[in-house]
Amino acid sequence: MVKLTINKIPVSVEPGTSILEAARKVGITVPSLCYHKDLCIAGNCRVCLVEVKGERTLTASCAVPVYEGMEVFTNTLKVRNARKNVIELLLSEHRCDCLKCEKNGKCELQDLAQEYRVEEKSFIDLSIGKRIDRSSPAIEKDDSKCIRCQRCVRTCAELQDVSALTVARKGEHMFISTFMHKPLADVVCTNCGQCVNRCPTGALVERNYMEEVWEAIDDPKKHVVVQTAPAVRIALGEDLGYDPGERVTGKMVTALKRMGFDKVFDTDFTADLTIMEEGTELLTRLKQALVDKEKVALPMFTSCSPGWIKYIEHEFSNNLDNLSTCKSPQQMFGPLAKTYYAEKAGIDPKDIVCVSVMPCTAKKYEARRPEMKASGFRDVDIVLTTRELAKMIKQGGNDFRHMEEGEFDSLLGKSTGAAVIFGATGGVMEAALRTAYEIVTGHEVPFPNLNIMPVRGMEGVREASIKIEGCVDAWKFLEGVELKVAVAHGLANARKVMKQVAEGTSPYHFVEVMACPGGCLGGGGQPIPTDMETRKKRAMAIYEEDEHMEFRKSHENPEVKLIYDDFLEKPLGHKSHELLHTHYTKRMTK
Amino acid sequence: MSSTAELVQTIVGKHGTRREHLLPILQDLAKEQRYVTEDAMIEVARALDLSAAEVYGTASFYTFLEPVPTGEHVIRICKTITCYMKGKDEVIKAIEDHLRVKLGGTTTDGKFSFFAANCIGWCHEGPAMLIDDKVYTKLTPKKAIDAINEY
Numbered sequence A: 001m002v003k004l005t006i007n008k009i010p011v012s013v014e015p016g017t018s019i020l021e022a023a024r025k026v027g028i029t030v031p032s033l034c035y036h037k038d039l040c041i042a043g044n045c046r047v048c049l050v051e052v053k054g055e056r057t058l059t060a061s062c063a064v065p066v067y068e069g070m071e072v073f074t075n076t077l078k079v080r081n082a083r084k085n086v087i088e089l090l091l092s093e094h095r096c097d098c099l100k101c102e103k104n105g106k107c108e109l110q111d112l113a114q115e116y117r118v119e120e121k122s123f124i125d126l127s128i129g130k131r132i133d134r135s136s137p138a139i140e141k142d143d144s145k146c147i148r149c150q151r152c153v154r155t156c157a158e159l160q161d162v163s164a165l166t167v168a169r170k171g172e173h174m175f176i177s178t179f180m181h182k183p184l185a186d187v188v189c190t191n192c193g194q195c196v197n198r199c200p201t202g203a204l205v206e207r208n209y210m211e212e213v214w215e216a217i218d219d220p221k222k223h224v225v226v227q228t229a230p231a232v233r234i235a236l237g238e239d240l241g242y243d244p245g246e247r248v249t250g251k252m253v254t255a256l257k258r259m260g261f262d263k264v265f266d267t268d269f270t271a272d273l274t275i276m277e278e279g280t281e282l283l284t285r286l287k288q289a290l291v292d293k294e295k296v297a298l299p300m301f302t303s304c305s306p307g308w309i310k311y312i313e314h315e316f317s318n319n320l321d322n323l324s325t326c327k328s329p330q331q332m333f334g335p336l337a338k339t340y341y342a343e344k345a346g347i348d349p350k351d352i353v354c355v356s357v358m359p360c361t362a363k364k365y366e367a368r369r370p371e372m373k374a375s376g377f378r379d380v381d382i383v384l385t386t387r388e389l390a391k392m393i394k395q396g397g398n399d400f401r402h403m404e405e406g407e408f409d410s411l412l413g414k415s416t417g418a419a420v421i422f423g424a425t426g427g428v429m430e431a432a433l434r435t436a437y438e439i440v441t442g443h444e445v446p447f448p449n450l451n452i453m454p455v456r457g458m459e460g461v462r463e464a465s466i467k468i469e470g471c472v473d474a475w476k477f478l479e480g481v482e483l484k485v486a487v488a489h490g491l492a493n494a495r496k497v498m499k500q501v502a503e504g505t506s507p508y509h510f511v512e513v514m515a516c517p518g519g520c521l522g523g524g525g526q527p528i529p530t531d532m533e534t535r536k537k538r539a540m541a542i543y544e545e546d547e548h549m550e551f552r553k554s555h556e557n558p559e560v561k562l563i564y565d566d567f568l569e570k571p572l573g574h575k576s577h578e579l580l581h582t583h584y585t586k587r588m589t590k
Numbered sequence B: 001m002s003s004t005a006e007l008v009q010t011i012v013g014k015h016g017t018r019r020e021h022l023l024p025i026l027q028d029l030a031k032e033q034r035y036v037t038e039d040a041m042i043e044v045a046r047a048l049d050l051s052a053a054e055v056y057g058t059a060s061f062y063t064f065l066e067p068v069p070t071g072e073h074v075i076r077i078c079k080t081i082t083c084y085m086k087g088k089d090e091v092i093k094a095i096e097d098h099l100r101v102k103l104g105g106t107t108t109d110g111k112f113s114f115f116a117a118n119c120i121g122w123c124h125e126g127p128a129m130l131i132d133d134k135v136y137t138k139l140t141p142k143k144a145i146d147a148i149n150e151y
């Protein structure tokens, strides 16, 4: 352990700890902009300056490790003045229009300017004019708000291994660019929004569709239904004054009803449906491979994460057959709302506006894919992120904390624990195993309390194998088969698994991939900040929610049973194919 | 295979496919094609298993690899302070008038591009410029135009 003092307070930390992290350990905050817990150190913003006794100049505390006997001062006049100058310099190149900015009130630069009482531009104004890229339906990039901290570049490279963003040119002309400065929509960006979640300013934000939703609600001719994804309920609270990991499911439902949605449904319902379809698809593929000896693409990959889908379409387009043909739960919900529900409720589907609340920016893109019109209409009309919903709840003027607990509406609102865990990495796998194992053997998965621990956790790639024993007659060919599965989250980890597949060495039958670190709970549309600590707390909340559910297996969802009896007939049936399954597109590789 | 792809393959074959080979590859490409083309960057990205943006980011950092189309000959005039003090602005004006192109542009016949460069190391004999690889120093408006007329 290394011993040092910070503002005369003795501290002892592991060797290699930075001054900034050591200070945080004893409750001293040093301001930072380019630093992010998930990313490597860049040391380029200089706002974290501190004084180290014996050093001639001030030190960037995020980039310098502690040493024995170090004496650090984080709050001297010299330090404060220097930091203020740094902030002023950043602002001199910044198009300050806070009032119109998506990040107003949630901006790390603005917070610092306020803290250091930087009230106006004290240097010459070097800000560039508006330079906004709105080519993507999911993400908006505004270079005039960028402080060039490169969190986005590091995110896209380190966490996602996509590197759609780069640092282009140099010196005063340096800017964050795509390949040849092309619009985001024309490059390999997956719309995952991980960069958005880490951008300290308004330079990268989600496309905001709040007004469209208010307008639809206000239109008496429209019947506006909303679906909420599993990972929203365990994170929404963070933007409304709760601590990470607090579940606000019931209050969220009430808030949505008060906002004026005609029906509040649950994406969990279609998550369960996904399991029915995808589980059956997996078993069918296994039968084709093992019994019929057909050539069939294995491992099968999950397809609920639209960032992952766009990624594989770009980078591994020869392996599109390995993807399950199941749409994501969001896109299963849309057409069912405009067919099944419309029919039952006696509403003309053309009057239905289908809104979804997602932890994800890529879902905004997914909803606009041209093929997503299975109902004959745009299946999902408007997609909001968790952050946008929090803003709308505040706009609605309701006291969230004291709201009573509401219940989802029926027909498309019933959920199980299996659906809830879709929000965590490994959750789709666990849900699929709970159901598939039972279909095949007639009894529950052999894990205590249904908790399949080997697929849980935050390890980048996790594997598990389950020996299938005691098969019922229809599935006898699976008797004794060792089912090998893997789970990957974050596209950098997905690439590792995909490389094996491309090289023909993948040992797995079934692989779950989520584009975002931690799965949807760490999605690009989730409250900021998201880092390992928050991801772990959100995951705990998800598994807690699962344990509290009346039903914990997708095939036990009564509304799922009902929709198969009344409408879809059977998994992979004709209607399912029409409404719930999709196809994929090869895209440019670079 | 396209001719760009073949060219990239030859150059990559010469240098290797590791990340540190990117720069020499780009330099050779700029030599062969006068500037680094979009297609070439994509091919390099494929060969080195990098994203196209990373290749572009690296190329765009260096004035001499700037991925913009250039004319047959590239004039680069030093834009730094010593050359400024020794009168680079008049030289620039004269060249602009002579070539009928603004600094940063390319003549309509595609013969010359006229760029500014960071210090080229001839401060003691400024103003200085390069035409392709050849250095011209102690420039006056007339000397500069004479130099251009050599091409």
Ligand code: SF4
Residues within 6 Å of the ligand: A094, A095, A096, A097, A098, A099, A101, A102, A103, A104, A105, A107, A108, A109, A110, A145, A201, A202, A203
């Ligand atoms: S990025 Fe921050 S400081 Fe800049 S305009 Fe937006 S809120 Fe204001």
Ligand code: SF4
Residues within 6 Å of the ligand: A145, A146, A147, A148, A149, A150, A151, A152, A153, A176, A198, A199, A200, A201, A203, A204
């Ligand atoms: S876009 Fe945001 S994250 Fe990226 S460099 Fe600019 S300010 Fe930083």
Ligand code: SF4
Residues within 6 Å of the ligand: A139, A155, A156, A160, A162, A163, A164, A165, A188, A189, A190, A191, A192, A193, A194, A195, A196
């Ligand atoms: S949205 Fe995802 S893929 Fe696109 S630039 Fe941001 S981090 Fe990269």
Ligand code: FES
Residues within 6 Å of the ligand: A031, A032, A033, A034, A035, A042, A043, A044, A045, A046, A047, A048, A049, A060, A061, A062, A063
């Ligand atoms: S936070 Fe230390 S240099 Fe940016």
